[in-house]
Amino acid sequence: MGQILSGYYVYMLSILVVYIALATILHAQFGLTGIANFGLSAIWGFGMYTSALLIVKLNFPFVPAVILATVLTGAVSMGIGRIILDLDSQSVLVGTLAFLAIIETLVISEKWLTNGVMGIGPVNYPFDIGTYSQFVYFLILLIFTMALMYYARKLESSPPGRLFLSIQDNEPLSQSLGKPTFRRKLFFFAFTSALAGFFGALAAPTYKFLFPKYMGPAITFTLWIALILGARKRIFGGLVGILATIGLFDVILESVVPIPSRYAGILYNSKYFLYGLTLILVLMFRPSGILGEKAKSLNIANTGKIHKMEG
Amino acid sequence: MSFAMFLKSTFVIGLLESAPLMLAAVGFTLIYRLNGFINIGYAENATLGAYLAVTLNAILGWNFYIAIIPAALFSGVLSVLTYLIVFRPAMKRGVGPTEMIILSVGVSFFLRYGISLIWGSRLYNFNLGKTDYLSLFGIGITNTQLICLGLALVVAFGLYAFIYKTKMGETMRALADNEELAMISGINPVKVSVVVWFLSGLAGGLAGVFTGVFTWVNTGLGWHMILVILLVAIIGRVGDVRGALIAGAGVGIITTAVTLVTQPAYGVVTLLVIFIVILKIRKVRA
Numbered sequence: 188m189g190q191i192l193s194g195y196y197v198y199m200l201s202i203l204v205v206y207i208a209l210a211t212i213l214h215a216q217f218g219l220t221g222i223a224n225f226g227l228s229a230i231w232g233f234g235m236y237t238s239a240l241l242i243v244k245l246n247f248p249f250v251p252a253v254i255l256a257t258v259l260t261g262a263v264s265m266g267i268g269r270i271i272l273d274l275d276s277q278s279v280l281v282g283t284l285a286f287l288a289i290i291e292t293l294v295i296s297e298k299w300l301t302n303g304v305m306g307i308g309p310v311n312y313p314f315d316i317g318t319y320s321q322f323v324y325f326l327i328l329l330i331f332t333m334a335l336m337y338y339a340r341k342l343e344s345s346p347p348g349r350l351f352l353s354i355q356d357n358e359p360l361s362q363s364l365g366k367p368t369f370r371r372k373l374f375f376f377a378f379t380s381a382l383a384g385f386f387g388a389l390a391a392p393t394y395k396f397l398f399p400k401y402m403g404p405a406i407t408f409t410l411w412i413a414l415i416l417g418a419r420k421r422i423f424g425g426l427v428g429i430l431a432t433i434g435l436f437d438v439i440l441e442s443v444v445p446i447p448s449r450y451a452g453i454l455y456n457s458k459y460f461l462y463g464l465t466l467i468l469v470l471m472f473r474p475s476g477i478l479g480e481k482a483k484s485l486n487i488a489n490t491g492k493i494h495k496m497e498g
Numbered sequence: 499m500s501f502a503m504f505l506k507s508t509f510v511i512g513l514l515e516s517a518p519l520m521l522a523a524v525g526f527t528l529i530y531r532l533n534g535f536i537n538i539g540y541a542e543n544a545t546l547g548a549y550l551a552v553t554l555n556a557i558l559g560w561n562f563y564i565a566i567i568p569a570a571l572f573s574g575v576l577s578v579l580t581y582l583i584v585f586r587p588a589m590k591r592g593v594g595p596t597e598m599i600i601l602s603v604g605v606s607f608f609l610r611y612g613i614s615l616i617w618g619s620r621l622y623n624f625n626l627g628k629t630d631y632l633s634l635f636g637i638g639i640t641n642t643q644l645i646c647l648g649l650a651l652v653v654a655f656g657l658y659a660f661i662y663k664t665k666m667g668e669t670m671r672a673l674a675d676n677e678e679l680a681m682i683s684g685i686n687p688v689k690v691s692v693v694v695w696f697l698s699g700l701a702g703g704l705a706g707v708f709t710g711v712f713t714w715v716n717t718g719l720g721w722h723m724i725l726v727i728l729l730v731a732i733i734g735r736v737g738d739v740r741g742a743l744i745a746g747a748g749v750g751i752i753t754t755a756v757t758l759v760t761q762p763a764y765g766v767v768t769l770l771v772i773f774i775v776i777l778k779i780r781k782v783r784a
Binding site for chain 2: 223270271273274276277278280281282284285286288289292293295296408411412415452453456457458459460462463464465466467470471474
């Protein structure tokens, strides 16, 4: 039993669960609020590296390190958001992408702090119950991810959630109704980014040793592909998208089908080749994703009517 | 290093760094100007151009300067194909600007990993024959570097002249400014767009070849260029070919100056920070 509940499978499932959380955060930021955040993996990575540095370099206990990493990620995101969130969506996209490049470059270049591409660690599990540690930790990740999805679900039908949808539809209109759109968006961005940092800090013991590639642009793009594929406006869009991409390729294909190592490169390239193709096909033929548009609730249907009357 | 030497190095190395960049940024800008979206897939025009040229040159033994020509032309064709097969149908369906960028990321992944599947993941080097070492203001430079620098600048300024001085360029600008008005005046938007996408792809392909000459060719070649191309295009005001040329030169020189004083990573970081500040200042002024 202990054999099955530890090792590679649990590791892959843990990563999968964390990615689902990230894709759900992306859903909240882009699907709900329209913030085209192309720096999400760096924000996540910031939380991950901060907690690891606190633990490895300053001997922090795990829980305070996670809390501090979460708060710091939120603060940094607040700063970034202050600078770029009031720009148009293309500028937000390239601005966050530039932020990602800055963080990634610094993590690689500042070897005295992060050990560069050699990686930093080890970050151990906060408890040691023998072979079951990994599995119990996976359950903790699962619980937090489920809590996050519950929050995203509540958010959609809450007054702030509806405000965000209205901002996305027509920001000047919401502003003219006296809604503090920029401040709301900024706080929401900082809060959800802090959550990404929190999941980064939580993911650190799963990886044990951290490398810059864990936070690189490929991760951000994979998350985007997953969310668009799943359905950007649906709560389960991120979940479905991650299962259809990483779940299918990295977990099922790699663990069920025994692939000789000399073909590993081909598999890796085919994976991203197909991600690209799928993304093109989805955006061209089913832009709302696998899950499609949500059947609108009464409240949202009403706002829809008002928009139509104006149009 | 004396200050005079520092200035000279900055200028010469900066120019070498920025020539392919200026070329790539002009091509990138053409598409933005015409269709109004950021095409990340443009990166793969550079990668494919470099791969075709290096295959003809290093594997099939063609002369480098002859190998460039079909490589650049084919990059242009690839660019037209992405336009006709993916981007034009998507624009017709009314896909928004942010989704267009994500779509172009999809195109980029598709092409880049398609290239990886064909050529594998190893590095390729150009076979340039005999190398002569020359001196430009006391800075060492090879004959190939000098010729590539010249070619990149000639093509970049040639495109500039094309846009601003020819009838076709005028047609293109008219179409970019107001499609309906242009169509009423008898301009065929598909024909003009195909020409623009072809030229843009050609510039991207050549920029890829020149980057490959200065370093090596691998599948990440265009991908590593695209963020800087994006910065150059945005700093030079996206859509403005003149701005792309000036910003391209500026970016190369600033990065080189910071790199010479500190290390390459800080050159990149400085550039990115300047970029974010510029985005912000523009917004405040607007």
